[in-house]
Amino acid sequence: MQELDLLMNGFAALLHQPFALLLSVVGVAVGIVIGAMPGLTATMGVAILLPFTFGMDPVSGLLMISGVFFGGIYGGSITAILLKIPGTPAAAATAIDGFELTRQGKAGIALGTATFSSFIGGTLSIIVLVFMAPLLASVALEFSASETFALAVFGLSIIASISGESLVKGLIAGFVGLLISTVGLDPMGGFPRFTGGFTELMSVPFIPVMIGLFAAAEAFKAMEESGVLKNKAAALGRIIPPWSSYKRMLGTVLRSTGLGIFIGAIPGAGADIAAFVSYNEAKRFSKTPENFGKGELSAVAACESGANGCTGGALLPMLTLGIPGDAVTAVMLGALTLQGLQPGPLLFKEHSDLVFTLFAGMLFCYVVMLIMGLGCLRFMGKILQMPKSILTPAILALCVVGTYAINNSMFDIGIMLIAGVIGYFMQKWDFPPSPIVLALIMGPMAESSFRRALSLSSGSYDFLYTRPITAAFLLIALSTLFYPVFRRYQKKRQQRGLQLAAENGAA
Amino acid sequence: MKSQKLIARLLTAVCASSLLLGASAHAADYPTKQVEVIVPFAAGGGTDLVTRAFADAAKKYLPKPMGVVNKTGGGGAVGLSEIVTARPDGYKIGTGTVEIAMLPHMGLVQFTTDDFTPIARLNAEPSAISVKADAPWNSYEEFMAYAKANPGKVRIGNSGTGAIWHLAAEALADKTGTKFNHIPYDGANPAVTALLGGHIEAVTVSPAEVVSHVAAGKIKLLAVMADQRQAGFDKVPTLKEKGVDLTIMTWRGIVAPKKTPKDVQEALRAAAKKTAEDPAFKESLAKMNLSHAYLDGPAFKVAMDKDNAFFKALMTKLGIAK
Numbered sequence: 130m131q132e133l134d135l136l137m138n139g140f141a142a143l144l145h146q147p148f149a150l151l152l153s154v155v156g157v158a159v160g161i162v163i164g165a166m167p168g169l170t171a172t173m174g175v176a177i178l179l180p181f182t183f184g185m186d187p188v189s190g191l192l193m194i195s196g197v198f199f200g201g202i203y204g205g206s207i208t209a210i211l212l213k214i215p216g217t218p219a220a221a222a223t224a225i226d227g228f229e230l231t232r233q234g235k236a237g238i239a240l241g242t243a244t245f246s247s248f249i250g251g252t253l254s255i256i257v258l259v260f261m262a263p264l265l266a267s268v269a270l271e272f273s274a275s276e277t278f279a280l281a282v283f284g285l286s287i288i289a290s291i292s293g294e295s296l297v298k299g300l301i302a303g304f305v306g307l308l309i310s311t312v313g314l315d316p317m318g319g320f321p322r323f324t325g326g327f328t329e330l331m332s333v334p335f336i337p338v339m340i341g342l343f344a345a346a347e348a349f350k351a352m353e354e355s356g357v358l359k360n361k362a363a364a365l366g367r368i369i370p371p372w373s374s375y376k377r378m379l380g381t382v383l384r385s386t387g388l389g390i391f392i393g394a395i396p397g398a399g400a401d402i403a404a405f406v407s408y409n410e411a412k413r414f415s416k417t418p419e420n421f422g423k424g425e426l427s428a429v430a431a432c433e434s435g436a437n438g439c440t441g442g443a444l445l446p447m448l449t450l451g452i453p454g455d456a457v458t459a460v461m462l463g464a465l466t467l468q469g470l471q472p473g474p475l476l477f478k479e480h481s482d483l484v485f486t487l488f489a490g491m492l493f494c495y496v497v498m499l500i501m502g503l504g505c506l507r508f509m510g511k512i513l514q515m516p517k518s519i520l521t522p523a524i525l526a527l528c529v530v531g532t533y534a535i536n537n538s539m540f541d542i543g544i545m546l547i548a549g550v551i552g553y554f555m556q557k558w559d560f561p562p563s564p565i566v567l568a569l570i571m572g573p574m575a576e577s578s579f580r581r582a583l584s585l586s587s588g589s590y591d592f593l594y595t596r597p598i599t600a601a602f603l604l605i606a607l608s609t610l611f612y613p614v615f616r617r618y619q620k621k622r623q624q625r626g627l628q629l630a631a632e633n634g635a636a
Numbered sequence: 637m638k639s640q641k642l643i644a645r646l647l648t649a650v651c652a653s654s655l656l657l658g659a660s661a662h663a664a665d666y667p668t669k670q671v672e673v674i675v676p677f678a679a680g681g682g683t684d685l686v687t688r689a690f691a692d693a694a695k696k697y698l699p700k701p702m703g704v705v706n707k708t709g710g711g712g713a714v715g716l717s718e719i720v721t722a723r724p725d726g727y728k729i730g731t732g733t734v735e736i737a738m739l740p741h742m743g744l745v746q747f748t749t750d751d752f753t754p755i756a757r758l759n760a761e762p763s764a765i766s767v768k769a770d771a772p773w774n775s776y777e778e779f780m781a782y783a784k785a786n787p788g789k790v791r792i793g794n795s796g797t798g799a800i801w802h803l804a805a806e807a808l809a810d811k812t813g814t815k816f817n818h819i820p821y822d823g824a825n826p827a828v829t830a831l832l833g834g835h836i837e838a839v840t841v842s843p844a845e846v847v848s849h850v851a852a853g854k855i856k857l858l859a860v861m862a863d864q865r866q867a868g869f870d871k872v873p874t875l876k877e878k879g880v881d882l883t884i885m886t887w888r889g890i891v892a893p894k895k896t897p898k899d900v901q902e903a904l905r906a907a908a909k910k911t912a913e914d915p916a917f918k919e920s921l922a923k924m925n926l927s928h929a930y931l932d933g934p935a936f937k938v939a940m941d942k943d944n945a946f947f948k949a950l951m952t953k954l955g956i957a958k
Binding site: 172173175176177179180183269270271272273274314315316317318319320321328329331332396397450451452453459460462463466467468469471472473474475536537538577581584585587 | 678679680681684685688689692705706707708709710711713714717742744745788791796797798799817819820821822825826828829830832833834835836847848849851852854920923924925956
């Protein structure tokens with residue numbers, strides 16, 4: 130337990146650095162705000178704050194950035210639950226059930242659950258990072274293009290479990306998302322596809338589409354209804370979930386955290402994928418899978434613990450091998466280098482004091498996040514009591530500002546608004562928006578990894594079944610896709626059986 | 637009444653100040669307001685960090701601060717197009733990268749290299765042939781001998797098709813008559829990760845992008861595609877030493893739109909020269925393992941044109957050019 134001693138020393142060292150503690154509090158606060166704003170993601174928050182760390186000592190600078198990272202991942206859930214505006218792509222999964230809970234007047238408990246689950250997921254992931262980093266780091270290197278492809282296919286199959294009422298409509302939405310994801314530069318050839326000559330369309334405009342489909346569509350819909358959002362939905366209810374109900378979710382939270390850490394450690398896969406996968410697995414293992422999509426508290430818990438579990442997971446290969454686990458840690462890699470710290474195996478040998486002080490600080494960040502989150506929820510909940518005549522335009526304004534902030538581009542705002550109108554009609558006709566978002570995240574990943582795997586194997590398709598991780602993921606994907614179909618068939622048979630029994634009984 | 641008076645006063649003040657500003661907008665006093673610097677790549681990346689370090693150090697030498705704005709997309713196409721189409725008054729300039737000499741040949745953009753006024757080159761990084769530390773090849777010759785004996789077997793990871801490190805590998809293949817299997821990744825970092833995992837045999841990214849893995853003993857450099865050996869990598873030979881006349885570098889520098897007035901150009905060049913030689917800027921670059929490669933406007937222009945001609949010929953040969 131050498132690590133434990135080092136961690137304790139880390140805490141002791143941290144106590145002598147009030148400035149670093151203060152900055153981590155600032156970082157978490159900034160992160161939560163950035164995460165809650167549509168368009169501003171944790172990645173962007175970290176990148177924006179990066180120049181400010183140039184003049185700081187390593188611990189303060191890196192803790193501030195970690196605070197933004199952790200707060201940003203968590204903050205996305207607040208607006209996702211309250212307003213169905215996912216502040217970050219990861220929160221798109223949280224929005225599915227979180228907003229349903231708000232509609233039922235259980236916003237408070239949904240937010241509280243999200244906060245606790247984020248805290249548990251994040252804290253556990255940091256603890257895993259402290260004690261098992263070298264053990265898990267090799268996972269990151271095992272992942273080649275074929276494994277990433279299989280993971281993406283598995284991700285796409287989750288459409289089946291987030292489709293809501295109608296699997297067909299979910300699949301239609303998913304395929305539309307896949308079609309949209311083919312717009313842009315060809316990932317292998319580098320030539321433009323379906324861009325119509327717009328340079329702006331050379332990268333898939335993913336976040337504007339997401340903001341439009343969720344937030345703008347919701348705002349357009351709200352314009353139909355006038356007056357205050359009365360009755361149940363305006364109430365926040367209790368915030369801290371009763372232990373008896375949280376206890377039941379503990380298994381889900383632990384599983385999702387594990388998934389989050391694993392997915393975070395895989396290069397190129399981040400919190401968004403972790404949240405969707407956790408949702409899917411929570412549904413798979415749930416005793417009441419039919420409640421998912423209709424306001425299931427454990428779905429919120431799963432998404433949030435998965436997304437925050439990702440933080441420690443993503444830091445793991447970054448610190449031990451110098452390989453970023455996701456987009457945020459890629460920027461953090463730059464921050465470390467700027468501080469004269471070369472991530473990699475040598476980091477732990479040469480700067481072990483500093484690394485463990487950082488770990489202690491990260492745990493502190495999560496505690497700060499828990500306190501700050503719970504403290505501000507009552508205040509945040511006031512949003513629900515705002516008259517719609519103020520709230521709706523405010524949401525639209527936020528959508529526009531947030532979209533502009535991504536690339537400083539007016540073009541993106543146009544895309545966001547078009548997506549908003551489409552999203553509005555999708556809601557009218559009961560098409561779920563989350564499959565589109567999922568397809569936009571997974572589609573490009575699946576395509577580029579598949580083609581990369583093919584060119585790595587010089588055109589042979591053997592990688593689909595000769596590599597164990599790849600084959601396993603593809604099998605899980607198949608089962609995920611066909612499970613709902615199978616269940617429906619089973620139900621029908623049961624019903625028919627009952628009917629027959631009834632008829633026999635009558636005869 | 638009172639409010640009317642106030643409005644009248646405010647209006648007068650606005651008119652007066654705009655007159656004043658109008659008068660001072662003369663180029664001799666440039667800049668009178670913040671200069672916007674467009675970075676065509678994402679925040680946190682190498683180009684962004686170089687620009688931010690430059691903007692930070694330039695505070696001392698310019699009366700007004702520089703504001704860095706990231707305009708990403710299309711492998712630099714969006715941001716570079718924005719620089720070209722900006723009003724040429726010196727208040728919207730940008731960080732030009734080697735893509736200026738590459739994108740026009742691919743038919744992806746409206747601009748050509750001549751649409752930019754080079755102000756100062758700040759940094760340049762050569763391509764380097766890197767393999768895993770436990771790979772059987774210990775020198776460039778051994779590596780190439782294997783590649784020649786096994787055409788198409790050696791998989792070289794790059795940062796995207798048509799991107800600089802892909803062209804570096806293609807140029808090497810072309811010069812030496814070798815056949816590689818080129819694997820594009822989404823940037824240099826994922827390619828390095830794949831190399832570490834043993835999924836590919838080599839990468840052609842810059843030394844700065846693998847330096848931490850070299851220090852950790854996981855990756856070794858076989859050769860750099862530069863004119864001279866690189867600082868910090870004194871033992872790594874250049875391709876020229878090995879008899880292959882090939883120099884491929886990525887570079888980053890300050891550029892302005894074509895029609896920027898001469899005196900504004902001069903002011904920017906003077907400030908950029910002082911900034912580039914500022915110890916704080918040099919130190920920032922060193923911290924990021926980036927090499928300082930300052931060139932003044934005219935010399936930068938020569939280098940840019942040379943690259944432009946080289947990439948045009950190479951890309952036409954490879955069939956990437958349109």
